[in-house]
Amino acid sequence: MTATMERKAATTAMPGDLMTTGQRARLIIVLGSLIAIGPLTIDMYLPALPALTAEFATTAAAVQLTLTGTLAGLAAGQLLIGPLSDVVGRRIPLLAGTAVHVLASILCVFAPNVGTLGALRVLQGLGAAAAAVVAMAVVRDLFTGLPAARILSRLMLVMGAAPVLAPTLGSALLSRTDWRGVFAALAVFGVILILMTAFGLPETLPRERRRPATPASVLRAYAGLLRDRVYVGLALTTGLMMAAIFGYVAGSSFVMQGDFGLSEQEFGLAFGGGAVGMIIATQLNVRLLRWWTPSQILVTALLGGLTAGVLLVVLSVLEVGGLAGVLAPLWLVLAAAGLAFPNAPALALSRHGEAAGTAAALLGAGQFGIGALAAPAVGLLGSDALAMAAVIAGSLAAATLVLLTLARPWQLTETVPADAAVAVH
Template sequence: MEDVAVRTASADTGTPASQQPTGLRRLRIIVVLGALIALGPLTIDMYLPALPSIGADLGAPDSTVQLTLTGTLIGLGLGQLFIGPFSDVVGRRLPLILGTALHVVASLACLVAPNIALLGTLRVVQGVGCAAAMVVALAVVGDLFTGRAAATALSRLFLVMGIAPILAPTLGGAVLLSSNWRGVFGVLAVLGVLLLILAVLALPESLPPARRQQARFRPVLRTYGKLLADGQFVLLLVVAALAMSALFSYVSGSSFVLQQQFGLGQQTFALVFGAGAVSLIGASQINVVLLKRFSSLQIVATALIAATAAAVVLTALTVTDTGGLLGFILPLWAVLGAMGFVMPNAPALALNRHGETAGTASALLGACQFGLGALIAPLVGVLGNDGPAMAIIMTAGAAIALVALGAVLRLDNRTVAAT
């Protein structure tokens, strides 16, 4: 049975099913969007192998160094709240170009940052620049696709975007072989320039003037009010954000847990970290096949049950110090794999409910995801920067997301009964 969230979406989007991109055109759009949206994961993950050395060089404790990651996530979250409505007014291309240019400038400034405070501030600016690419990519999907097509497009985006978390720590480790942590930001600046050229040359405008919103402050507030008044939309935001919290727990704590607790070197850490990303990406691609038989809501429900079970096992093994490195990474990869089914489907369900304001809806979605990530990153450090800290956060996130999804199902049943 197709879920209500998807069934009600077709009236909201401005692109009829018969006009949605197919074939080579759809492939080109997804590849371009995937390359652009990868700027965020690259910015977040490339410097992970250098976190311990940044603290040593700038004289900052581990928990303070982790705040530079928090700064990026804050910029990603808050930036989307403004860029999303802006893109609904002026179209998708201009915010994307301006944001990517801002990222390049901030990366160059990070290259010469003299202290941890300024580096953290510049990471916030970097995050705002990345926000433009992420919110515009999601908005373009909302502009052009609906229903299962949107979930499939997002799964393909995760395939392209997912290459970034695999390559980023390895690329960062390679940079560290011939340079120091500052060289990582030089590489990010170069990548930003290349993606800026791609945005200018290869991404057409997906929001025609007739479908743009008015450039007024109150309508934007009303749009946010409308979104927040939709109970199912809000609950799906919670599910999507908590799914991301598992990923950010992994991102923020893995370099310290794997390098300091288990003694892995920078290059070995990059390989193990990438293997976790492979689990997440592989699941997102299996999701495309499953969507031919099951609804997005059914897939999310099953995946959250599996994620909660795997997270409980991870917590038990890490708290009792059982199984060593394998006892840590195997259930961890299982959690990440389960979240690979949740991460494309929960946003698709949420965005399908409000296709007429895809930019603002995707901005609110991104702000919730990265806002929660900004809280999770330092929380791992506060709880000890070890395996149990990561496991406890993942277990709590998966369990709460499962409860939130149960509330979505109850609202679905009420809607069906009312009709």
Template sequence: MTSTPDRVETTAPETPRLRLVLILGALIALGPLTIDMYLPALPIITDELATTSATVQLTLTGTLLGLGLGQLVIGPLADALGRKRPLLAGTALHVLASVLCLVAPNIAVLGTARLLQGLGAAAGAVIAMAIVRDLYTGRPAATLLSRLILVMGAAPVIAPSLGSWMLSFTSWRGVFAALALYALVLMPVAARLLPETLPVERRQAPSVRGTLRTYGRLFHDRTFVGLALVAGLTMSGMFGYISGASFVFQEEFGLSQQQFALAFSSGAIWLIGATQLNPVVLRRFEPRQILSAAVATGAVAAALMLALAVAGAGLLGVLLPLWLALFAAGFALPNAPVVALARHGETAGTAAALLGAMQFGIGAIVSPMVGVLGNDSVAMAAVIAGGLGLALIVLVAVVRPWRLTDAEPVPSLV
């Protein structure tokens, strides 16, 4: 068998890798910042807009839904128009949606604006992934994604603390003003410094029928669909944590906003630590091997977390297995897309879009479940354990990683 090349040549100018990582990381971070910065304010928004905690959590669901649907649209556009124009248009939409959140008079308007925020943030998520696939595959791609997650991983560490700090001198609306400003600054930076990595000769003719046909072919790739589900279910565990953490830590365990920010950030540190160990582990193991071990470890840790929560083990009983589950997720998240996208280089934008849409779509379905189940530590642990447990089942039953060969030729879908 022929080997899959580690680099895909393009006509884009050579870009220093550090600069590429910083710009792409900043673009990807727009999504996590949009999700996480307002988390400490959820109880405040519930009171101020005279609604329920479950309804407020639906604004998070709207954001995740927008991130998923937006990628389905932006991915094919990025394959047809190049990477930069859809990126800038999506970021501009995020700015406008953030301003709408800033002035939202009720929960309905806020929920709609959050959906639009997700649609705009989707551009950075899918196009950054497509740019990585334009330039690299295999171990180099997994290594670059690990570096990207270091940059974007700072977002969930910083965001709750930043949101809590802002709430000390402004209202929750000030959080959305800051998000609008961040996206506004990103636009000229990306326009000037980010290279166009998809040359004209490799672009796909824009066609609704062609896009649907490509999505159909992707859905017929058992391995791709399985890996997308594994990534989505792994992410669903994280979104269950994100949607329930502010209520569990602040209301059940009595933490202040500042203490909540520290507790929430501690989990992100374990996630980031794993992503930075991933390039070291990749020197000895293939991405599919690391993915398999990570998913299995995460499922076991989440099951332990659920058992301890049911037993009433307290804050540390929740945090310790949660940290292990997030550590495992830090190995799974960079490797699942690498294995999936390696098979679809000619339609990287569309494939990355479907991968991201399934991740955030599953997250949108799962995130309100913590509120439905009671917004306590048992509910949060049950959602996390359910997501990671299903990810392990799909990995074994559908992906069957022991049958994959890393030297397998990359098939063309066009």
């Protein structure tokens, strides 16, 4: 997209610009709930991973593959559902996908072994993919540029808090039930989402903007996205940042419960504490966008996160600081992610409003597909603090390299609000 086209897009009124404050608030609640189902599906059973390992008499790496299966389902599902939502609209794929998630969650309750659970987790991820990709596409249907980044910052409050609060919720459930009760709770949440979507989310893609329903058109749309160097760079950057987060997700229960002896409930509290930094960062991003562009914030956040990741590796190698020496740099990584995550997708999606569903699908598939590699990597490296730290720091280093070499954020033309220009000068 040329600078002239970007300036024109920035000045063209979007449907979301006409929404009242109350309407935007209701939209954020619905979209935030939709976005939450993915992280909740991934993370709520984390405190039970050691118990699952014992119950099924298997290895930590095998149990971590059930996490990988969910991420793979989320990645593959988005590649299918994104283009479909560009053809038939947003509501039908969303309702159908969420129904699949509910069915898979119910079946997980009765899984007899780790292999069956892993397969059902793939199906569960496929269903949750609908909520993830449609929520992002709806934002692009209604907003672009800085308004989109601000809306995504609000949604990242959910996206950021859900992965780190989900184990806390899981721990609370596990104090009254076992891991099967966690999946029953996910089924109930899926039913609630179906009702919220049916009554609270109107169709945001009018018929005149829908794309032709042919395999060739889908392939052309994906080919067009893959030819956009900047979009590919931003998508890979987002995926590698997600890999860092899932390195933390996959290893934290074994590190905190195994190495440091925390109970399931203590682990939930320690894990949930990371939500504080991420929540503050996502909401601080809204303020920072008044003075800085999304690309400036993205670069700064990545460099800060990489510094924290390297510190985590050093402390793990030296085995100093104890639990605090692990948690402090981890929380700094999460805070950096809270600043980075709203801006990278906003920059990527702003380039392809004509195929928002497909663009959101490829973006989400990259996030969860690359993230899926992090979980078994931690297990193969030993599931200890150093293994977790190595995956986190390595992912952030790769994300920074990709951002600087492919996306080249200093070349992006972005619109800064008038009040920001006054504030800067």
